[in-house]
Amino acid sequence: MKRFAIAWLGLAAVANGAPPPITAQVLESSQPSDWRRPDPDNTLYLDLPAGRVIIELAPRFAPEHVANIKAMVHDKFFDGLPIGRVQDNYVTQWGDIDEIRKTKAATRKLPDETVIAWNDALPLVKLPDVDGYAPATGWLDGFPVGAEPQPAGQVWLTHCYGTVGVGRGDWPDTGSGSELYAVIGQAPRHLDRNIVLVGRVLRGMELLASLPRGSDALGFYSAAEKPGRPLIRSARLAGELPASERTGIEVLRTDTPLFTRYVEARRNRREPWFVRPAGHIDVCNLSIPVRDIK
């Protein structure tokens, strides 16, 4: 059994003067204040037959789309709707795929929220590493972002593995949020600033990524496959559920000195298995740890 790790290995403590800590050591040294609990009012549970997908919504980036999605969730809009598209190395898409629910929220016209305005006061945590798709990358509110302070003056959520967006037709239709997708493959960064993103999957990506691929164009399930499509049991905001039905998780903060050490431990992997540290990390290659609340 050849083991090569994406995560950490059990390792002894580092003595003074030793190389920078590896991932396991950074996380073992974390304090409670290095972790945050996602806002229940922006935490969306997508309960599927196979289990729960937990999505953190990003109201700073797409306030009207997030509000519309929350309104639909409140009205139980998604309950019983299918996962209708699974395109390999691209996206899993769910919701009103067949456009059968013509509610006010589902048909609402929403403004362009692909980007927000750059502002020097934004608490952006910059990643120093070069990126080909954006002049700058980093994290804002715990989400991976791209930024172009000049000349565009823009910040936007990046399409990484697990990022959640709003399906749309041709522009200027921005979508209502009645169909949502999550990235299940190589980060399709060419979609950045082309489509509205609303959040990120914190838990349960494996439930979305391991589904059978649809055989119609773009990964939509064919007529023959439709009867087998997984149906959403319920989509709820954590804040609208009793405490007993919530999943208690914490997410590593991205705005701490510990996070900077974590990024360095991922940029240059010094676990015994590695021969040659990369000296670089892409914003979409850094997974942000999530843990259960004990």
Added chain:
Amino acid sequence: MKRFAIAWLGLAAVANGAPPPITAQVLESSQPSDWRRPDPDNTLYLDLPAGRVIIELAPRFAPEHVANIKAMVHDKFFDGLPIGRVQDNYVTQWGDIDEIRKTKAATRKLPDETVIAWNDALPLVKLPDVDGYAPATGWLDGFPVGAEPQPAGQVWLTHCYGTVGVGRGDWPDTGSGSELYAVIGQAPRHLDRNIVLVGRVLRGMELLASLPRGSDALGFYSAAEKPGRPLIRSARLAGELPASERTGIEVLRTDTPLFTRYVEARRNRREPWFVRPAGHIDVCNLSIPVRDIK
């Protein structure tokens, strides 16, 4: 049904003076000479219960590992062995996971083949776009590669979605090829030059990427999950099968003027759906078209 395309859309021909062609137009204009048929002696069929995975081996990059894998395949080494590890957003790994087949080939010690020597005469097709993990990237023999002409003087296969590598323990064990993996998520480029790569999946990635994730550490299937592991029906070289059992496919060549136009069409997406072309493409974001031979 909100459609956003990874592939091409049906479109009218472009008039003189129009913008550069989009993907569909580039491919429609291709000639037979823009396509190649993979060498049957370096084409590995991994036949699973769900279907066939087609892997192109890369003997230029890892000649001894590829030769050893071919020897094992010739001896039907992989037949009946499981897919034993599926780690979300990382790898699917198959072969002698339980280390039960102590054949000469499976236990052979092989040299370091993580890189090959740089040579100005190599037919490298350079991608002009910046890359954070390598001084240069591009394609060689149709495979995505990284290169560092100076000072290291090295070229290597890159870990992209679908790249196939050789599981190993801690260095200097390079693995024998008795356990192989394919990348099923965001390109783990930090593995480049740390582990031997031997090829790339041309067809059937969805069969490897849609498997249930293993629940043990690093995505290995647990004891309880082991009885349900998918077993390899057979692993064969196309060249060792009668023509009737081969799958006829062609791959877009990467060393043609047409391929350069294809890269540009992917770098700057001009289909009507897009609002803002990215002006950049990562070597791992370019999928190389494969088609059936008619």
